Amino acid sequence: MTPPARAAAAVEILDRILAGGPAEKELTNWARRSRFAGSKDRAAIRDIVFDGLRRRRSAAARGGGETGRGIVLGLLRERGEAPSDWFTGGTYALPPATDEELSATGPVTEAETLDVPDWLMTDLRRSLGEDYSPVLNELRARAPVTLRANIARMDRAAAQARLSEEGIETEPHPLCTTALRVTEGARKIRNSNAFIDGLVELQDAASQAAAAMIPVPEHGAILDYCAGGGGKALALAALGATIVAHDADPIRMRDIPERATRAKIGSKVTVVKRILEGERYPVVVLDVPCSGSGAWRRQPEAKWSLTPDRLDELKDVQAGLLRRAAALSSGAIAYLTCSLLRAENEEQVAQFVGDTHGWTIREERRFSPLEGGDGFYAAILVRESGA
Numbered sequence: 087m088t089p090p091a092r093a094a095a096a097v098e099i100l101d102r103i104l105a106g107g108p109a110e111k112e113l114t115n116w117a118r119r120s121r122f123a124g125s126k127d128r129a130a131i132r133d134i135v136f137d138g139l140r141r142r143r144s145a146a147a148r149g150g151g152e153t154g155r156g157i158v159l160g161l162l163r164e165r166g167e168a169p170s171d172w173f174t175g176g177t178y179a180l181p182p183a184t185d186e187e188l189s190a191t192g193p194v195t196e197a198e199t200l201d202v203p204d205w206l207m208t209d210l211r212r213s214l215g216e217d218y219s220p221v222l223n224e225l226r227a228r229a230p231v232t233l234r235a236n237i238a239r240m241d242r243a244a245a246q247a248r249l250s251e252e253g254i255e256t257e258p259h260p261l262c263t264t265a266l267r268v269t270e271g272a273r274k275i276r277n278s279n280a281f282i283d284g285l286v287e288l289q290d291a292a293s294q295a296a297a298a299m300i301p302v303p304e305h306g307a308i309l310d311y312c313a314g315g316g317g318k319a320l321a322l323a324a325l326g327a328t329i330v331a332h333d334a335d336p337i338r339m340r341d342i343p344e345r346a347t348r349a350k351i352g353s354k355v356t357v358v359k360r361i362l363e364g365e366r367y368p369v370v371v372l373d374v375p376c377s378g379s380g381a382w383r384r385q386p387e388a389k390w391s392l393t394p395d396r397l398d399e400l401k402d403v404q405a406g407l408l409r410r411a412a413a414l415s416s417g418a419i420a421y422l423t424c425s426l427l428r429a430e431n432e433e434q435v436a437q438f439v440g441d442t443h444g445w446t447i448r449e450e451r452r453f454s455p456l457e458g459g460d461g462f463y464a465a466i467l468v469r470e471s472g473a
């Protein structure tokens with residue numbers, strides 16, 4: 087496909103997403119309908135679509151409207167590319183940009199410029215302090231690709247050498263001793279032997295660093311109460327922990343056994359559907375459902391679908407999960423979010439320790455996207471002695 091035909095495909099897909107279709111589903115459906123497209127075409131179209139979702143407001147303002155066409159035009163104008171090279175009017179290409187489209191002035195307000203919804207701006211400023219503008223700007227760009235070296239198998243330097251043999255170049259990530267930032271060959275990862283053999287996993291650096299903060303008990307298992315796809319569970323098992331993985335939606339955990347086996351830590355991870363009455367764990371991990379605002383680079387749709395009501399619902403779920411964890415833990419709770427918002431992080435934890443007898447904050451850490459990973463928050467809460 088020519089670049090103008092790819093732009094036309096991205097416009098079609100973005101229009102469907104703006105009409106309410108989930109991005110991944112619309113990309114897959116387009117690929118099914120368009121057998122002529124090769125893997126490079128699909129990857130290039132995906133990049134345009136995701137860039138468009140990350141920069142939806144500013145691009146629409148630069149391109150003359152919140153439509154697929156306006157967004158793609160706005161992206162090109164921000165990159166300094168000539169719209170006439172892409173919107174050529176040729177076969178499979180889009181009609182040329184009109185004078186009206188080309189006269190769009192671009193974003194005006196701070197929320198438009200930083201690509202966030204108006205209603206969240208106050209909360210974001212309050213939560214991020216003087217960093218709010220660089221952080222939000224960082225979240226307008228693609229996320230770095232980061233791997234976790236499976237140190238149950240080999241150390242980070244050895245994993246780095248194995249990846250390099252397959253044309254995947256990496257550098258040690260300063261956030262965590264297991265993290266490798268991919269500098270070349272990211273698209274080869276999933277088919278590489280290093281990945282297939284379980285020597286590395288794809289995982290954000292802040293997520294790895296947060297997992298490394300969780301105390302591994304000498305005796306007993308860690309209960310990962312919101313295990314989802316198992317990112318934290320597998321990282322903890324690789325660090326030597328025994329894990330019981332649970333989720334309200336067990337289907338989400340379906341790949342955990344296979345991933346654990348590939349990483350050769352299968353015996354360390356047990357997936358359960360429910361927790362038996364009276365069971366207690368020395369450490370309970372709560373990687374709670376949240377706004378996902380720290381991971382907007384990877385899931386940019388979440389930025390536009392979040393509403394004040396949904397945020398309130400999430401806060402209630404988080405508070406309920408903390409109460410549940412207090413009943414399940416005999417020692418510590420690790421509370422984690424990929425949120426930038428104090429209301430889901432520091433304030434949620436402060437409310438819990440204020441309301442619940444016998445718990446205190448042992449450690450609290452906020453990870454900024456300016457440190458090279460997702461925005462993340464981790465708090466380790468412990469039972470006060472005698473409580």
Ligand SMILES: C[S@@+](CC[C@H](N)C(=O)[O-])C[C@H]1O[C@@H](n2cnc3c(N)ncnc32)[C@H](O)[C@@H]1O
Nearest residue numbers: 312313314315316317318333334335373374375
């Ligand atoms: C942020 S995701 C977990 C990500 C996962 N820990 C990882 O590292 O890949 C949050 C998970 O919480 C689960 N969840 C939501 N409400 C829950 C509840 N009340 N009890 C247990 N799990 C819940 C969701 O199904 C979702 O899988």
